[in-house]
Amino acid sequence: MPRTSAGLLPYRHDGERTLVFVARMGGPLWARRERAWSVVKGEHDADEEPLAAAEREFREEVGVDAPPGPRTDLGEVRQSGGKRVHVWAVEAGAELAFVASETFEMEWPPRSGRRQSFPEVDTAQWLDLDAARECLVAAQTDFLDRLPR
Numbered sequence: 001m002p003r004t005s006a007g008l009l010p011y012r013h014d015g016e017r018t019l020v021f022v023a024r025m026g027g028p029l030w031a032r033r034e035r036a037w038s039v040v041k042g043e044h045d046a047d048e049e050p051l052a053a054a055e056r057e058f059r060e061e062v063g064v065d066a067p068p069g070p071r072t073d074l075g076e077v078r079q080s081g082g083k084r085v086h087v088w089a090v091e092a093g094a095e096l097a098f099v100a101s102e103t104f105e106m107e108w109p110p111r112s113g114r115r116q117s118f119p120e121v122d123t124a125q126w127l128d129l130d131a132a133r134e135c136l137v138a139a140q141t142d143f144l145d146r147l148p149r
């Protein structure tokens with residue numbers, strides 16, 4: 001069974017520009033990668049409602065509750081590794097900002113026997129659609145085209 005993730009994509013309109021709130025993935029595996037930004041999302045089990053998982057993951061990875069308001073279902077994409085990602089958009093205000101991310105542990109450097117702690121997300125911020133298109137994981141750029149106008 002493929003891995004599944006659910007996420008929230010806050011957006012806002014700033015004059016003629018649309019901005020999205022996205023996150024740069026944390027940890028050493030993403031440190032030097034291009035396209036290391038993502039919709040704020042996370043994996044969930046089959047018994048967890050995807051939208052509830054998206055809300056939980058937002059709180060864990062950004063450090064604040066997701067913005068209130070109606071959720072617009074943007075559907076699902078399949079990333080190159082096979083993971084299925086389901087995303088909802090939510091309109092938000094400029095006051096939304098990154099606070100802190102939960103951490104995870106892994107052996108680093110590889111085969112060193114040392115365990116280190118890293119943030120799940122290094123930072124999250126508002127980007128315009130062109131900038132987001134350049135740095136998001138490739139499959140997730142489809143969500144930008146599905147945003148409410």
